[in-house]
Amino acid sequence: MSDIAMMQECPRLAVLRKIEPMSDEAVTMQNYERILKRQLTLQRGHWLEDGIANSFYANGFKVIPQLELSIMLGKKQDIPVKVHFDFVLVGTTQTGDGNTGGNGESSVRVLELKSTANISNTPTKLHEMQVQGQVSLLSKCAHLPMFNLRDAHGNELRKNMTFVEICKNYLGVTVNAIKEIKDWILCVSMNEAKAFGEYFPSDWFADLCADTAQEQWKIMQKYRQKHSKNSSYSIPHAKGFCLLCSFCEYANILTPINKS
Ligand code: SF4
16 A cells, blocks of 8 residues: 555655565675664664554554455456555444444544654655555455454464454454544654544545556556666656655665656
8 A cells, every 4th residue: 555655656666666676785884874773763663563552452442453455456456455554443332231342333443653753743645645545445345355464473363354354353343334434644753642634435545546556557567578777767756856755765776867
């Protein structure tokens, strides 16, 4: 889903990350500080994710961590797309006799965790696109057997289940009807946390995800067929100021003609 969101900002970066991922640099005395800094930033996200999960468990929330939706998109339904959800919380309303989990309707809340050094006042367009797509596809596919669960080491816990089956099988929660699904971006730094939302499902966004996946697939196929040293220049790219350029691992090799 993050690739699909990135396609809206810079198709070239989204495509290159898929077909020409940068291999890790060998650590040397010259670059170790930069590599360590980057690793600490990456690991900080994992540490915070564990911390947030533990705080949900400690407070008795029914939460599914690391849910995966594996779906085929595109006109011929032949483009594989995986959507990852950091946390999905399921709340079931009480029945008339006061019992929970019986005939009640369920509310579903998705949280996309973003770890940052400093929290800004507004979410980025890229993150907003990602959660809009997430919540729209979750809503559209909730009753299809396309959901998987893995543990922290990547081992498969559940496979090819509907969302409702995962709720029953993993959480022990009976979901008879889904009342509403909403998504939030939860930005967390070492000192504070801020949630941005709410984001609601939309058919328009689900269609946009399918069209964008189709477009990315098409560019990737074309690029693979006509691969040559400079062929990535032909891939459409972000115009004008783009926040991604400051973090882009391809910026140096594409400069100066990447903005041509
Ligand atoms: S440097 Fe900027 S425009 Fe070029 S590929 Fe990276 S993100 Fe896209």
